Amino acid sequence: MSAPLIGVSTYLESAASWGVWRQPAALLPAGYHELVQRAGGLAALLPPDGTPDAAASVVARLDGLVIAGGPDVEPVRYGAEPDPRTGPPDRPRDAWESALIAAALERGLPLLGICRGMQLLNVVRGGTLRQHLDGHAGPPGVFGAHPVRPVPGTELARVLPTELDVPTYHHQAVDRLGDGLVVGAYAADGTVEAVEAPDAAGWTLGVQWHPETGTDVRVMRALTERAGAPAPAGR
Numbered sequence: 001m002s003a004p005l006i007g008v009s010t011y012l013e014s015a016a017s018w019g020v021w022r023q024p025a026a027l028l029p030a031g032y033h034e035l036v037q038r039a040g041g042l043a044a045l046l047p048p049d050g051t052p053d054a055a056a057s058v059v060a061r062l063d064g065l066v067i068a069g070g071p072d073v074e075p076v077r078y079g080a081e082p083d084p085r086t087g088p089p090d091r092p093r094d095a096w097e098s099a100l101i102a103a104a105l106e107r108g109l110p111l112l113g114i115c116r117g118m119q120l121l122n123v124v125r126g127g128t129l130r131q132h133l134d135g136h137a138g139p140p141g142v143f144g145a146h147p148v149r150p151v152p153g154t155e156l157a158r159v160l161p162t163e164l165d166v167p168t169y170h171h172q173a174v175d176r177l178g179d180g181l182v183v184g185a186y187a188a189d190g191t192v193e194a195v196e197a198p199d200a201a202g203w204t205l206g207v208q209w210h211p212e213t214g215t216d217v218r219v220m221r222a223l224t225e226r227a228g229a230p231a232p233a234g235r
Contacts, residue, residue, distance in 0.1 A: 004063035004166040004227035008032050008043040009097050009117070011070060012048045031212035032068055032114075039220035041227065042132060048092050052099035057101040064110040064158025064227030066220075067097050068118030072172055075131065078123045085171065095137030098124050112219065115170050116207025118195060125197070133191065136170040136208075143213055144168050148185045148193040152185035155205060156184030156194045159222045166193070166209035173208060200225070 008028060016025035021165050026047035033043035046058060059065065074089035075082045101124045104111045113121040119129055138144040145209040147166050149158035177183070184194030184205065197204035203226040
């Protein structure tokens with residue numbers, strides 16, 4: 001059996017440098033594709049598409065999907081005014097990744113949201129975000145760490161059965177849960193650290209931390225195992 005093909009969403013930056021070149025670029029921290037590969041998958045990087053309608057065609061070619069971390073989701077997407085501490089919007093990325101999530105849910109494609117990806121999953125399902133909290137990141141550009149507690153009986157608890165320390169870098173979090181989502185883990189301060197969708201046609205999980213910066217492959221391996229399983233009848 002061939003390794004499952006896992007698509008990972010990327011950043012579109014106005015300028016990036018390599019060698020003598022400085023040009024617009026689609027890019028992604030290497031930890032994401034390396035984690036997919038270590039977990040037994042083939043990684044395909046998905047740049048933002050100018051036509052979100054293309055998302056269904058992209059998803060149809062994948063065995064699994066990862067929505068990567070990144071900038072704050074624009075508050076207008078969940079009916080809120082921006083907090084002064086909320087970062088500038090990336091509307092093309094919001095639109096593209098929202099379309100990818102919706103297409104994956106519709107198709108029953110195994111889906112993993114990481115940090116921003118989890119928050120956007122919650123928003124796509126009609127939930128809201130808390131726009132600022134402290135204590136979940138290190139200094140600028142440095143990941144912090146704190147423990148998370150899996151909720152017994154959830155899919156996350158099956159994958160990660162015991163409390164564990166995770167690498168973290170975020171200042172926003174889930175507020176009101178989206179439709180059909182349940183909490184998979186909490187931080188000690190009550191922050192939602194994982195969500196999942198038991199009602200979804202396929203395996204759907206979001207984690208607030210950054211497994212791509214650590215050594216624990218269990219969450220990504222759970223995705224690749226589901227992505228490599230036989231497709232349901234009718235898919």
